[in-house]
Each structure stands twice: as C-alpha cells, then as structure tokens.
Amino acid sequence: MRYETPASAKEAAGLLKKEKGAAFLLAGGTDLLVKLKMGIVEPDLVVDIKRIPKISDIQSSAKGFTIGAAVSGAELGEHAGLKKAWPGVVEAANLIGSDQIQGRATLPGNLCNASPAADSVPALIAAGAKAVVVGPLKKRTVPVEKVMIGPGKTSLAKGELIEAITLPKAEPRSGDAYLRFTPRTEMDIAVVGIAISLKLERGVIKKARVVLGAVAPTAIVVAAAARAIVGSKLDDKALDKLAAACSAACNPIDDKRGTIEYRVRVAGVLAKRAAKIAFQRAGGSL
Amino acid sequence: MSKSTLVSTTVNGDAVEFACPADESLMTALRDRVGLTGVKEGCGTGDCGACSISLDGRLVCSCIVLGVEAEGRSIETVEGLSQNGVLHPLQQNFIDHAALQCGICTPGFLVAAKALLDRNPNPDESEIRYALAGNLCRCTGYDKIVRAVQATAKDMRKKGRS
C-alpha cells in the first residue's frame, strides 16, 4: 500500500485519477481504517488530504460557512458561530461515535462513506448544504443530496473529491434539529435518523425541510412531511400528519439494527420530537 | 510485504523515529516499533477506546490512525501522564477510588479523562459519562471510574492546576 500527502486538492484529484489500482481518500479514517482492518478493502493507494493548506479551516462570511474537508466533528462542535446558525447540523455531526471518533470524523467522510444511516447527511440536506467537488481539471458545486446515490455509492467520478462543504447563511427565525434512535445512549449506528429545518414567519411555519436517514438506501427528503407542517404552529393535527408522512416515506430493510416495522414506527415518533425542537430553536412557542 | 516508511514524531515529549508499512495502524506502530504497550487492542475498529491517545491534542483511537500519519505530529500516551515518577492526579485517584479491576481499559480511560478535564475542568456527571462513552469497561460498571474523575476534577480545581 502506498501513502501520499498531496499539497492541494487538485493534486489529490490527479493522484486518484491516475491510479490504476484501488485508490482511497483518507481524511478522518474512521470508516476507511475500519474497513482496512476488517479486510473489506485492500487499497493500493491512500491519499491523505490532511496536509492540504486550509483543508481544516472553517470560514464564515456573509454568504454562510465553508467547512474544509478535514474539519473534525470535535472542531465543528467548538465553532460558536456554526453552532448558533446550524445547531442541527452540528449536533448531527457530533452524534457520530465517541469523543475519539469525533477527534477525526469529517463531514465529507460521513457523506462519501455513503451509509444509509450516516448521521450528518439528513441534517446537511435539510440545511441546504452543498459539496465543493474538485477534479483534476475542474471544480463544481453540487447539493449534498445529489452526492450519495446508494449504499456505499456516490456520484463522484474517478478522480473527484470533496474539498469543502458549504452551508448557507441561516435565515432569521429559522431553526434546525437532528434526532436519531439508538438502543444505547452512545456508540450505536442510527436505527432511524431525522433532520428538520424550518423557518417561521409571525410564529407560523413558512418553510420546512424534512429529511429521513437510515430508513431507505439513501437519505430521503420527505416533501409530504414538510407540507404537513407548513402553515401551522405545530398543533397536534399537523404533528400527526407529519409523523404519518414520515412513516409512509420509509423504505427500510430488516437488519441486525432494526426491523422494517420498528423503523417505520419510530420515524414518526422522532419526527414529532425533532419538529418541536427545531420549532423552538426558530423562536416558536408550543 | 510492503516497504516501510520512516516516521519522525514526538511521543510524550520525546523525539521518536520508527519505520512501519503504510497500512500499519499507529497503535501497532506504538506497541511493536516504539515499544509502548500502554495502548491496547480491544477491538481494532475504534469501538472500545482501549487504544486511546492524544494526537496533536485531540483524543483519538490509535487503532484507526495510520502510523505514517504521525509524521511531524505530537502524540501523548498513558506512559506520558506521570512526570518524574509522580503520578498524575487522575492516576492516583483511579487507584485510590478502586476505579480499576483488571486494568486493561485503564490506560484508555486515563487518556480520555485527561482530554475531558483539559477542555472542561468542571464537568458534571452527565458530561463525564458522555465524554467517556467511547471507552468500554467490562469489570467496574463505570461507577468508581466516574467518581475518580469527579474527585480529580475537584482536586485539580483546588490546586489551580490545568
């Protein structure tokens, strides 16, 4: 196995494109190195992006945030501005594993590992996050929901990598939240994950985005669930409709972490709880 | 067999060089190349925390860091906790509070607890429990471990020590 530490994203892209054997990106390594240990992957080349200048920076501007690809969950959790603007995104990222995992895990890593149960993905999608994709010749920006196309599969071409994740500026009277169900309090993969982002106008929900994780091959944006609560102050009827829409949108599998039946049920339960948190964060009163 | 890469790093304040294949974990490199067996392999996949170290001041599982990533970085292991034969308050409190039985998880807990107290000198019980959730113990039920960390936080605040 060869190990390279390119000095730019473009250089990294070139290395990936050129490699005839199995090439993998290394940022936090919390997925790659586990797979390596278990013999699931046998890389010929590992490209470590952590030495690229500014790759671990979080930049905030009037337009929003640009989060370098190697920023760890722990660093996200320490960024006051990001926590204030997008608490749902930060809490989702911070739910990935233990403090030890948080010292390494990254948003692009979580996204490109492409597990249906990835914790940060529903929250990023609900927030309208975009991925800055760098190839050997060009750069493009793509909404996060377009990156994962199936379990273990992304839409990135050979030679492409994510250089940064961008988040828009948080609008006034908006709030987001992420909840997940796990059997223990920590250290589990999500059985169900849900992110809700919403914006209020005069105390009433004006815009909403509801995204489910771990209940389908990819995270799913549930338009019907958003419609169920737009125009409401989250009264019981709206919450019931939200829950029903979420349960209906599930397309999960039975596996060692949860059954179809259980996931469908809990998706509805968590949707209500997440909606209430997001609503209160947006300044709404229940 | 892959060719080895020479890695120059700092371990517990000392300059250290070792050679390891690119696909070897930092945990294995520390144990087999540097001879520091305080990091333990409980699972090899980042699920148990027995291999915890600080890497450039960040708490990580060394089993899911490559040895070659340590180039130019600074590593702290359990072996670096005591200074000049004097135990760190955490180490002393773990002994005093019977916070260890078989002791296999203890190095990992000490490194993780230190990382917690470094960033939060006054954690409440819940903060301690969640900060240590990445360290598995099968012997103690965690009770005396949490008490030892609480006692240390109190001791260190009293002494004004960070």
Next chain:
Amino acid sequence: MAHDNSYVDKKFNVVGTRFNRPDGIDKVTGKARYGADASAPGQLVGKVLRSPHAHAQILKINTSKAEKLQGVKSIITFEDLPDLTGADQGMADILENCMARGRALYDGHAVAAVAAVDEQTAAKALKLIDVKYKKLPHVTDVDEAMLPTAPIIHDRIFTRGVEPKPTKPSNISSRTEMGNGDIEAGFAEADIIVEHSFKTEQTHQGYIEPHACLASVNPDGTAELWVTTQGHFVFRNVCAGLLGLDIAKLKVTSSEIGGGFGGKTHVWVEPVALALSRKANRPVKMVMSRDEVFRATGPTSSTSIDVKLGAKKNGRITAAIAELRYQGGAFPGNWAMLGCMTAFACYDIKNNKSIGWDVLVNRPKVTAYRAPSAPMAAFAVESAMDILAKELGMKAIDVRLKNVAREGTLAPYGPTYGPIGIEDTLKAVKAHPHMRAKLKPNQGRGVACGFWFNIGGQTSTDLNIGVDGTVNLAVGTVDVGGSRSSLAMIAAEELGIDYEDVKANIADTTSLGHNDMTEGSRGTFSSGMATIYAAREAIEVLKQRAAQTWGIPVEDVAWEAGHAVATGKGHGNLPKLSLREIAAKSGRTGGPIAGHNEVTADGAGMGFASHICDVEVDPETGRSTIVRYTVVQDAGKAINPDYVEGQFQGGATQGIGWALNEEYIYGDDGRLQNPGFLDYRIPVCSDLPFIDTKILEIPNPNHPKILEIPNPNHPYGVRGVGETSIVPPLAAVANAIANATGVRMGHAPMSPPRVLAALDALDAG
C-alpha cells in the same frame, strides 16, 4: 436462628479496611503486561483460518500454495494435533473445538493455522489455503435443535438421563431432574397457580482483552507459554495433555488478565500456538481479533425456560416446577443441570422440581460466564415470583420473604443450608432508602434475588520472609479483581505486620503445586485460606527461632501483634522480638523462614443477593433507561470493601447489559451477524447511573475450617463474592419494566423493539 457473630465482632487490624492494590501503579502507567504484551526473539505471528459455514463437511484442505509463500514457517491442521486423549471424551471435545477434525461445527470453527514472519504474511497465507467444504444442514436455536427433524450434530450422542435408553442419536445430550417433595400434591393444594415461558439469547463475557499467548516449544520437549488465563495450572495440564508434553516441562506463566469472567477458563488458541511453534521450531505469538473472540471462543447458553408456581392465598408457595432448555454449543455440557440447581435455591419450597435439557446446536462451545446458568434461571423464576405476587395482591418483596430459604432449609439440589444471607438481603432491601425514592411518570421499580454456590478447590501457596522482615507471598490463583491486595492484607493480618510489608505475586507453574482456576469466586476464598495456613506455619518457625534465641522452650513463646513474646514463669524480663528482628538473624538461626500450604479449600459458602432496579420506559420507542440501581449482597467478610463493591457493580452491569441489549444475532445461514462491539451492545458509561451497594456480612463458618486450625483463632468468615451479582439483574429489570408499563417481558434482552411490540400487544389486547 441467630447467626454466630464472633467473626463479625472480631477486631481486624488490616482485613476490612481499604488498601490500595499492589498492581495499581503498573496498571495506571501502562507498565502492566497482558497476554499480547510479551515478545520473544525470532517470534512468528500465528493466525487461524476459520469456517465460514455453520455446519459443513471438510472434504479437503490444500495448504501447498500457502506453504510456498515466502515468510511462512509452519502450517497446521488437525493432522498436526493427533488425538492423544484416550478415553477422555471431555479432552477430545476440547481438542476438536480447538481445531476441526473433518467437520466444521459452527461459524468460526478453526480449520487450519499458520505461523509466519509477520501479520501481513500470515494473513496472505490464510487466503492461499484452499478448503473444500460440503455444507450440511444446521440448527442454531435450542428449541429447534430438540425436534426430531433437527439435523444431528454428533451421531455419538444419545440422551443421558432418559428411560428407556434411546437408540437414535440426538442433539439432546442429557436430561437432568432434581427436587424434593410431591409436585402433584403441591399443586393440588394451591389456591393460585401461575405459569409463564421465557427465552434468553446468547451473550458473551465481553472481556476487553482478547485471548493472546506466546508459545515456544523446544526440540527436547520443554516449552514455555505466556498466556492470559484464569488458570495457568489448568492450562498447563490441558495443553500438555493435548500436545503430549510432560507437565513439569511446560512452564506456563500467567500474564495480567484483561477480564475473564469464566471465558478464559478454556483453551482455544493456546494448543494451536504450541503446535505451530513445535512445527516451526520458533516462538509463536497468537492474538485473537475481536471478531474471533465473539465467533470462536466460549459464550454463554441461550435458553428456553418454563416455570409454574402454585401458592396459597397467604403467599406460601406449595409447589414449583421449572423446565430449563440450555444449548451448550456444538459439544455436550452441563449448563441446564447448573440452571436446575440454582432455579429455586433462594426459597424454601417443600415441593419443587427442576428438569433440565442440555442441547447441542451449531454454535461455539459454551463456556462459563459468571455464575454460569444462574442468570437465565433467575430471570424466569424471579419474574414468575412477581407474576405470583401480582395475582396474590401481595408486595413482591413480601412474597419472597414469605418463602425465603434459611439456615436449615433443604436446598433444591441436595444439601441443607448453613447460615445464609438471603433473608438478610431482602430485609435490607425493604429498609433501603432506594425503596422510598420517588418514581416519575413512565418509571417502575423491580426487585429480584440471586444465588451462587461459590467453590473452593485446589490451592498451593508459599510465604517467604526476607531478611529485612518484608514478605513475599506467592500464590497460584490468577488475580482477576484485586485478590493480590486482599491476600496481602490477610498475610499482614495473620503475621501482625503492615500491609505495605507484604508483596503478593502470581507465581508460574514451575514454582508451586497445582492451583485450580480463578473461577467460582474462589480466588480470595481459597488462596486466602491457604495464605492463612501458610502464615501460621511461618509463625511457628518464627516462634521457634525466638525460642532458640532466648534459650527457652518453644511452648513458652506466643505470637502477638507481629512479635514473639515470652510467656510463662520467669520469662517476663525477656524483651519482645519483632518479626523484623527475627528475620534479620535468620541466616544464623537456621536459614530462610517460610511457610507453605496446600489445601483443597472447601465450604466456600453461598452468596445471596437482592437487587433493586428503577427503570424508565419510553412508551413510544420501547427504550429502557436504568434510573437507579442498588445491589445488596452477603459477602461473609469483606476483606477489602472497595473491591467487593467493585464486584457487585461490575456483575450488576453485565446483568443489565444482558437484560437490555446484549445478544448474539444469527442469520438464517447460521452465521453470527454481530461479532463486534459496535453491534454486540454492552453498556457504555452514559447508559448507567451510579450503582449503589450494600455489603452484608453473614459469616461463613467454613473459612477456614474450624477443625483444621491449630490455634483457636477465629476464622475470617469469607464467602466468594464475584459471581452472584450478575444473577438478579435480568429479572430486576423485567420486574421494573412490568411495574412501569404493565407489560411482562419474557424474552431477554428486553431491547426497544421487543418492548414496543409488547406495549402494542397490551394496547391491542
């Protein structure tokens, strides 16, 4: 009947106080060396090739390509482990479990092994070994394995304990029956009868340290083994037997052990490492991966249990019957029998019967896990007790107190109880402030009792006094929970010196006579007894040297508070001689001063406990959170209370994990789906509250045996403590959930999906 309080009232100077453990510094500094922490020059790395099938014929193993790989030094299969076991079927089973002999019996069963210059080469070599399997039908569920249509795992097994003797082979290796009285008459006189069926899933001891050893065999038949184990003497005997080595020539050194709980009382990679080393003529280090530990070591049984209780309106149980079905993995075991012995052990029930079925399935060979078989039986019986209490309209504790076993009660498995602590623990629970803590919505409180026998066993100990008066204590029982500290305390107590002047060490197998495993909560009990006797023998020598120094008869010398004192007429003017002074002169008075003892410690005394559990159940997700937990257990005499509390808390936590989330998940293909800490869910720090403990001390009059004490000193009254605390939690949690939600959970673990489904069924029905 009043207990004899002379032990409780005895004033101890060292025992019963809280001293720091001697191995503490090494463990907090990373210096302590565990199984994987030893290396030898020229060592090879050993790795095992394992069956990916639950049950398969092994048609052919072709190692030729692997042998040609540069860096591979030896490869073994069962052909390199000839069967020397003779008529000993138990040893033959161990041998076959270590390396398949023509048939893979479970997913993960070892099929071949290699030793190579490094890990990567060994891994590559495994891939080059070509094994041709023919898949066979498999069965992994205990009830399914009992059906006449189930695939037979060993056609040499005919069910023992049934009449007439069966002519067809079976997966049921034995049927056990025990009990007292007349069951039918007992049920006939009952006013109320309750019955329920229970199921528990397979769990693993979950020690954080995987199995590891370093083996080195020389051409002259001498060998060394460094290993993490609960019993290096037993490992020596087993490995020597399997490999045809002389016992005295195999030196086994026990490393520090990173958790065992019964799971390190059995060999798996050790004979394989020795065989690889013998073939390669180089040391071989073998460390199991976490995946291998789950798939291919010794988890506990999964079970299926039916309980029926009959009682009078006043709460007195007139009849109790339990039928217990336990799987032992792919080899016969006595697990159901142990379950039968413990099922009704906490109670005085005139008419009781337990029937046990030991069953084979295509799963790893079951090994002991802390009070083996008792937690499952207690889950069933203690849940049934609460069901009975509800029917009777009585408090759960009161029904137990109404039927509690006492001194003089005939135990269901045979003996009559001496002084025991179950009633005291129940009374202590009743009076405990936990019972008055306020419960919030969705919260419920449950209590449950538990019992474990504890054992004694063979023990050998040496006590040597250095010329500066400090003492070395060499023991042969592996220290799993801090026994070195307790044993040093006992030695210091007996000799009358400071704790700091005694250093306890675990000796290797060449230095002491045979010591049985550290299991059955026997470590402090047995080695403690042997330490007391060894110390008393040393005291006799010290007295003799003092007598010699003073020129008086030894009968006129007494030992008091660490000093030889001249007693009797005319000796009053002789100044006391301290141990240190006598030791300093030992070179001139007759040589080194020591004491030694072999004992088959007996009468370990039963450990009884009662637990209180408060749980909060999220009614929308079925998830349970432990809100409050208290352990009340009888320790006989707590040598070091800190370590006794630690045993209580650790065992309770294992039981809580078993109750809530831990289980082996097998697919339809018979393969284990969750062989890792990610999906085998043991409790993490944030899952638990502080665990309150109360140590009761109902002395065990058997420690040490009164008849064998040369001086009429009081014994210490120690009981084994390490195991009982894992027994009550499953039912304590189940009873708490029942009180929180009205739902009776009969299937452990009581994971969120199971609880939610039960809540739904309750709503619907």
